[in-house]
Amino acid sequence: MIMFRLSLLLLQLLCSVDSLLLGWVESPGYPSGYPAHSSLNWSRCAPKGQTLSIKLIHLDMEDSQDCENDGIKVFSNESLISILCGQKEYEELQTAVNPFLFSSPGGCLRLVFHSDYSNIKRHTGFKGFYTIQDFDECQDDQSSECTHFCHNFIGGYRCSCRHGYHLAEDKQTCTVSCTEDLSGLTRGEISSTSWPAAYAENSNCQYTLSVEEDLQLELHFSEVFDVEQSSDGQCIDLLSIVTPSGTLGPFCGQTPPPSPLLTHSNHIHIRFISDGFGTNKGFSLQFKTRDNVCGPVVTSHSTVTPQKQEYHRGHTVTVTCDVGYVVYTEGTLDLSLQYETTCQSTGMWTPKYPCELVDCGLPLMRGDSILQVDSPGQKTLYNNTIQFNCNSEYYSLKGDDTYICNASGVWVSVSGKVEMPKCVEVCGTPSNEISSLGRILGGVPAKLGEIPWQLLIKSPNRGGASLINDRWAVTAAHVVDGVEETSLELFGGLVDGADSMQPGRLVIRSSRIIIHPAYKKGIASNAQTNFDNDIALVKFSSRVNLGVNLLPICLPEVNSDVLENELGTVSGMGMTDNNNQLRMKSRYLKYAHITVLSLAACRNTPTFSENQAMTFTDNMFCAGASGKDSCSGDSGGPFFTPMLSAGASPYYLTGIVSWGPPCKKESINSHTNKGYYTKVANYVDWIRDTVEKEES
Structure with a gap:
């Protein structure tokens, strides 16, 4: 019976002209029965344009849940398409199994058989054959994309088209086929294919028109105009006219372009494009020529004067760029906003320069490495904005932070300023303020960072100085009188003058020493009786890096008064006791809180050698306290107010240690200690003017 069915199946196969028998696939030991623990892994692939199928003619296997014991798994391109086990009659295989055992076109089939140990009854297994069959792409919408006719053949398909x-x-x-060159014709007619019937789908037409240079083409459209358009007004199919100066259109819908449509050109391309759908009529137009004229637009982003719809040969107009645009002539920026141009016989304007957006460029930073500018995407054109900031916490921005590129190509701040902002040092605010008392004569050392503006000068004359910004310091003139400008060394960021390894210690070299012009230069000595205008500026050879231990002190208000009984602080590394015959200088930075004395007390100046009294002027004040005073070696250092204490900042450089009687410790009730100080408020204008002149 089995042999009869097999013969019948083979007869059916041979009668099929679309199928080709390739071979057989069967279980191990078929038909005597498959052994326990047997397996088979079989795979074949179909040629391109054909499918591979398996036809089972016999199935007798152990039946189990989900075919876990014995079973067959069939994969198409590694996707599981069938799991088989148990017993199935031939008719059931033909109707319920075999129709699903096929590959995709050009795909592969894989059959995996397995058996376990649990067979109680001997099963014969399975047998089938595999064939290839041509796949009809023309019957499959996803395989064939022929827009008109599809013709299938073994292994593939081909497309063909209707007439035309x-x-x-x-x-x-x-x-x-709708591309046509009509050059040389001065009049004629152009229409979409099949006009006035529906135009062809998938059209891509181009009509070329070209006439003499002194002529221009004009187009006259018929009133019937029907080019497919979406419900939201977007062109699905479209008509456009391409000229050397630009494209007119696209045009679609049921409203024709204006007639006559002047192209202002002697050479144009008319393009019409349609998709694969729609039954619209299309368009029809007549073309002819007329004398060339120039159009009302010379270049974008500009206006012309006088204004007309068209200009004839020889007419001259003035082109004015719009606000925020400038003329670029021969690729070079021309700051003028206007130029004249003349209409030529060709309908072209000569000369023709573009109007392009003003570019302010990134602002010049004047070598300021602290000031930074943020321009998103480096956009520096008209109406773009930039943001300034300082890249260090020890500086603050002076001026506006936001600038806009204006129509003149200049960065202007939101408040109308054209000057760039500056990063100025945060002054007079130490990061380690204290409230305990100390003194220079027998006082306690200052802590690091408490007086960060204090600088030390070791030679040729020992003294102090005050940092006022990252390039300048202020000291007493008599300390640097006669010193070579570039030889001075100042030490900052320290409280121990002898510790060369102290972290943060900085050696600052001078590039300029500027003594006040009214100071009487000469070697300072004990015989000197006039220290008027005892003030000097020291410029550094390079910018210093500010930090917690090196910060500037603020300058006072111009010509502000120093008030009697006002408490301030004086600091330095001078002698702590002039009675000491060794005249030892302090190794450590010390400070004292002293009081500004009355003018009467200050005018009662001490008398030095040869009974010559010292000179007291309005450019000085004096201050002191019992047992506390500045001393030799403190000259040039700061007297600052308010008195150093927690929360009192900012601090101002009120005075500079200048001169005084020999300093010594006195009894607690004595008020004889007093020193004389240069009144800095009288010199603020001179300081600022000098620094600005040197920095410019």
């Missing part, structure tokens, strides 16, 4: 169409380069799309 031809295959495009993709060999699937049918399009019309």
